[in-house]
Amino acid sequence: TLGGVATAQAASEMPPIPEVDGPVAEGDGNDYTLKFSIGTTQSGAQYRGLEYFEDIVEARSDGHIQVELFHSAQLGDDLQAVSALQSGTLEMTSPSTSPLVNMFPEFAVFDLPFLFPTPEVADEVLDGEIGDRMLETASTNGLKALGWAENGYRQLTNSQNAVASPEDLDGLKVRTMQNPIHLDIWKTLGANPTPMSFAELFTALEQGVVDGQENPWITIQSSKFNEVQDYATESNHVYTPFITLVSERFWSRLPEGYQDLLSDAAKQMGDYQREVSRTLNDQIKQELMDEGMNITELTPEQVATFQETLSPVYDEWREKIGGELIDDIRAVSQ
Numbered sequence: 269t270l271g272g273v274a275t276a277q278a279a280s281e282m283p284p285i286p287e288v289d290g291p292v293a294e295g296d297g298n299d300y301t302l303k304f305s306i307g308t309t310q311s312g313a314q315y316r317g318l319e320y321f322e323d324i325v326e327a328r329s330d331g332h333i334q335v336e337l338f339h340s341a342q343l344g345d346d347l348q349a350v351s352a353l354q355s356g357t358l359e360m361t362s363p364s365t366s367p368l369v370n371m372f373p374e375f376a377v378f379d380l381p382f383l384f385p386t387p388e389v390a391d392e393v394l395d396g397e398i399g400d401r402m403l404e405t406a407s408t409n410g411l412k413a414l415g416w417a418e419n420g421y422r423q424l425t426n427s428q429n430a431v432a433s434p435e436d437l438d439g440l441k442v443r444t445m446q447n448p449i450h451l452d453i454w455k456t457l458g459a460n461p462t463p464m465s466f467a468e469l470f471t472a473l474e475q476g477v478v479d480g481q482e483n484p485w486i487t488i489q490s491s492k493f494n495e496v497q498d499y500a501t502e503s504n505h506v507y508t509p510f511i512t513l514v515s516e517r518f519w520s521r522l523p524e525g526y527q528d529l530l531s532d533a534a535k536q537m538g539d540y541q542r543e544v545s546r547t548l549n550d551q552i553k554q555e556l557m558d559e560g561m562n563i564t565e566l567t568p569e570q571v572a573t574f575q576e577t578l579s580p581v582y583d584e585w586r587e588k589i590g591g592e593l594i595d596d597i598r599a600v601s602q
């Protein structure tokens with residue numbers, strides 16, 4: 269199928285998985301099985317990162333830790349995977365931060381529209397004091413947070429019409445992540461938002477239960493949304509990180525040497541996955557265009573119209589999230 273060819277082409281141009289470097293970690297002679305499950309598909313940038321993680325952990329544990337990878341929500345969507353970590357039936361996952369906002373309210377800052385002008389600003393925030401503090405915050409409730417990875421800048425797609433202004437969204441049924449700010453964003457823009465698990469999204473688009481959705485280009489292609497969506501708008505309206513989590517039950521069973529190994533591997537996986545995501549972003553947009561997707565590239569004036577229309581979302585959420593955190597992040601991009 270056309271989508272398949274493009275995905276194979278993108279996969280061939282992904283930056284190669286780096287060689288594993290670093291010493292064999294000190295273990296306790298026991299063997300461990302580590303199941304790592306994600307919601308995106310096998311042909312996305314996220315899974316590529318997991319393959320690197322697997323290489324690092326198996327090599328540097330001298331085979332004492334066997335890593336089993338699962339994709340496409342095989343072991344549950346983002347929220348189901350997180351609760352499986354808490355109950356100890358799954359060892360690792362890397363969900364988007366957005367569905368976790370009820371658990372960790374500070375994460376809502378990532379859902380504010382147009383807050384991160386560039387990926388570099390996102391890196392500076394996530395790899396800095398703010399990101400470290402949030403990993404601490406998330407290391408509770410049976411979870412241990414190890415690091416960040418990139419989902420990326422979200423783009424709107426739909427099956428109805430080209431969208432270049434909020435007016436073009438009037439009444440459009442848009443699927444959002446299970447997140448109150450995303451619901452506010454699309455309601456404020458005049459669309460008709462529906463929160464839904466990523467695992468149900470392709471079928472809902474195919475059956476017309478919803479008209480549209482928003483995700484980074486690489487997810488649009490690797491999940492074949494372009495086969496059921498004719499229109500896209502390069503909106504870059506929200507930057508979504510992935511957070512890499514391990515089950516506290518599993519973590520506490522590991523010897524210190526293997527805990528350090530997982531932390532290293534999660535960091536290296538996140539850095540490589542960012543590289544893959546950024547290397548492919550523009551290329552995949554071009555491939556989707558070449559395959560006939562009608563992509564609207566917004567002018568700076570059109571982006572400004574979306575930003576102005578969405579300013580009430582900031583007024584609504586500033587207090588709930590904490591003005592200081594928002595200002596600290598804004599200061600990074602000054």
Ligand SMILES: O=C(O)[C@H](O)[C@@H](O)[C@H](O)CO
Nearest residue numbers: 307308346363364445466
């Ligand atoms: O639209 C969404 O739900 C997210 O962007 C996905 O990447 C999700 O985390 C995958 O499990």
